[in-house]
Amino acid sequence: MSLDNSTIQKYLISNFGMSVSEFHEQHNMLVFEVTPDSIHDVVKFLKEDSTLNFNFLTDVCGVHYPDSEEDRQFTVVYHMHNWIDNVRIRIKTYLNAKNPVVDSMTDLFKSANWQERETYDFYGIKFKNHPQLKRILNMDEMVSFPLRKEFPLEDSGRTDKDDRFFGRTVHNS
Amino acid sequence: MSDLLLPPEERYAKLIEEKFKEDGTELQILNLGPTHPATHGIFQNIILLDGEKIIDGEGTVGYIHRAFEKIAENRPFYQINVLTDRLNYCSSPINNTAWWMTVEKALGIEIPKRVQYMRVIVMELARIADHIICSSVMGVDTGALTGFLYVFQYREKIYEIFEEICGARLTTNMGRIGGFEREWSPTAFKKLNEFLEEFPAIWEEFENLLTRNRIFMDRTIGVGGISAEEAINFGFTGPNLRAAGVDYDVRVANPYCSYEDFEFDIPVGTNGDCYDRFCVRNAEVYESLKIIRQALDKMPEGPFHADVPDYYLPPKEDVYTNMEALIYHFKIVMGEVPVPITEVYHPVEAGNGELGFYLITDGSRTPYRLHFRRPCFIIYQAYNDIVRGSMLSDAIITLSSLNIIAGELDA
Numbered sequence: 360m361s362l363d364n365s366t367i368q369k370y371l372i373s374n375f376g377m378s379v380s381e382f383h384e385q386h387n388m389l390v391f392e393v394t395p396d397s398i399h400d401v402v403k404f405l406k407e408d409s410t411l412n413f414n415f416l417t418d419v420c421g422v423h424y425p426d427s428e429e430d431r432q433f434t435v436v437y438h439m440h441n442w443i444d445n446v447r448i449r450i451k452t453y454l455n456a457k458n459p460v461v462d463s464m465t466d467l468f469k470s471a472n473w474q475e476r477e478t479y480d481f482y483g484i485k486f487k488n489h490p491q492l493k494r495i496l497n498m499d500e501m502v503s504f505p506l507r508k509e510f511p512l513e514d515s516g517r518t519d520k521d522d523r524f525f526g527r528t529v530h531n532s
Numbered sequence: 533m534s535d536l537l538l539p540p541e542e543r544y545a546k547l548i549e550e551k552f553k554e555d556g557t558e559l560q561i562l563n564l565g566p567t568h569p570a571t572h573g574i575f576q577n578i579i580l581l582d583g584e585k586i587i588d589g590e591g592t593v594g595y596i597h598r599a600f601e602k603i604a605e606n607r608p609f610y611q612i613n614v615l616t617d618r619l620n621y622c623s624s625p626i627n628n629t630a631w632w633m634t635v636e637k638a639l640g641i642e643i644p645k646r647v648q649y650m651r652v653i654v655m656e657l658a659r660i661a662d663h664i665i666c667s668s669v670m671g672v673d674t675g676a677l678t679g680f681l682y683v684f685q686y687r688e689k690i691y692e693i694f695e696e697i698c699g700a701r702l703t704t705n706m707g708r709i710g711g712f713e714r715e716w717s718p719t720a721f722k723k724l725n726e727f728l729e730e731f732p733a734i735w736e737e738f739e740n741l742l743t744r745n746r747i748f749m750d751r752t753i754g755v756g757g758i759s760a761e762e763a764i765n766f767g768f769t770g771p772n773l774r775a776a777g778v779d780y781d782v783r784v785a786n787p788y789c790s791y792e793d794f795e796f797d798i799p800v801g802t803n804g805d806c807y808d809r810f811c812v813r814n815a816e817v818y819e820s821l822k823i824i825r826q827a828l829d830k831m832p833e834g835p836f837h838a839d840v841p842d843y844y845l846p847p848k849e850d851v852y853t854n855m856e857a858l859i860y861h862f863k864i865v866m867g868e869v870p871v872p873i874t875e876v877y878h879p880v881e882a883g884n885g886e887l888g889f890y891l892i893t894d895g896s897r898t899p900y901r902l903h904f905r906r907p908c909f910i911i912y913q914a915y916n917d918i919v920r921g922s923m924l925s926d927a928i929i930t931l932s933s934l935n936i937i938a939g940e941l942d943a
């Protein structure tokens with residue numbers, strides 16, 4: 360018996376009600392939003408429920424949306440995979456710009472440890488109850504969070520090259 | 533503040549003092565890396581030792597972090613391919629192809645069957661090259677250099693095939709959106725057939741040198757083992773997971789590039805130790821050869837790229853004489869191509885496990901966000917748990933059997 364996306368959706372809504380929302384499919388993958396307060400419970404439920412069986416946390420990463428409203432400027436994206444029925448899902452949780460904090464998944468999946476450290480390192484998103492939340496790829500002395508959109512790719516004072524001439528800018532303006 | 537947030541040397545200084553007061557044992561700190569021949573890459577391990585036994589360790593990574601995710605947010609899609617080369621540089625074509633497939637999924641491009649088969653061939657060759665390095669380096673770390681030098685000739689042959697296909701050897705930058713940049717030359721097919729003919733015997737000989745070798749078995753059996761549950765919890769994929777007995781392979785679970793057309797087995801181990809990892813990789817080489825043979829036999833006729841003038845550069849001759857070709861050339865080079873607003877996660881089975889590209893597009897010429905799910909990065913966090921309590925020399929062999937590639941670790 361394989362698990363289809365509508366079953367997952369029904370299960371989650373009946374257990375978490377308003378905390379899970381925005382269900383849709385993208386390239387055959389179920390995508391939905393979870394409030395930051397219940398993300399840990401949802402992931403725990405997905406992992407431990409005997410029907411859902413999402414036994415593998417594939418990926419954790421952050422995204423920055425500086426133009427969104429303040430409560431939705433940071434996103435943590437989780438990709439989970441059920442190996443028994445071979446279903447993948449993507450879970451998003453939106454965080455506040457001033458104080459981006461979300462529960463750590465390290466107690467459920469050890470693989471979350473470094474991935475959350477990486478997300479902290481690059482976005483400054485804090486993970487509550489993480490055993491070792493410190494920088495991982497950048498040096499410890501660094502103060503900024505380099506994957507935030509306001510952080511420039513290169514020294515903005517450079518005048519010797521102009522990326523616009525090489526099709527290298529985000530927009531052609 | 534948790535102790536774990538301190539730099540390891542400070543943390544260990546306390547432990548050393550406590551232990552000395554307790555029973556007079558003198559623990560010591562060993563700094564393994566960042567540039568140490570046994571680490572095969574630039575990453576540091578600070579290890580707390582009791583004699584030769586490892587009490588604890590902490591890895592420091594990021595020595596060759598090159599901010600690919602940041603650079604990718606400022607480059608059009610075709611300029612990102614060169615970044616993916618440098619992830620797992622032992623098997624660049626897999627990364628390249630994975631990137632093109634991610635972009636094609638986002639843009640909704642259908643790929644001709646022939647291109648898919650050609651991609652399967654280069655990816656499997658790259659996997660063989662990757663496994664050649666890992667397995668033979670395990671030999672080196674247990675004191676057998678001969679096998680390493682012997683099979684490296686054949687990695688060279690694989691690189692010659694790559695050179696024939698795309699002009700480059702290590703960082704291949706192979707392919708384009710929609711297919712390959714040129715038709716494969718007859719020499720490429722000739723070299724490929726030569727390789728398929730000669731290599732199996734060589735690989736068998738290499739296996740004979742080590743697989744039932746008493747010294748090698750003593751050094752690897754029961755060393756650096758991890759159970760299946762732990763491996764899944766730690767996010768293991770690829771040969772390292774399969775060595776623990778879990779038959780998860782992205783090529784079978786989520787077939788891409790027509791992998792469903794080919795017959796092949798997934799070799800699995802039982803103990804998840806260094807020896808099983810070695811055996812699983814060796815067996816996978818034969819499976820890869822099997823896939824390449826099938827792909828060559830079944831390869832249909834057809835073009836070497838999809839017919840997508842919006843994204844695929846027109847032939848150079850046309851650009852000089854044909855107005856339309858010139859316009860397309862200019863638009864593609866300057867990144868003026870239509871891009872839908874979408875999100876894609878595309879996993880492939882790379883040399884070390886599930887390599888995933890998570891791409892968010894916002895309609896502009898560059899990705900809004902590109903995240904690399906790098907198997908090495910995720911696997912390496914288990915390293916200290918695996919080696920805790922074992923001997924220092926076992927830690928070295930464990931490191932090489934996990935096949936941690938610094939480029940993929942740091943991105």
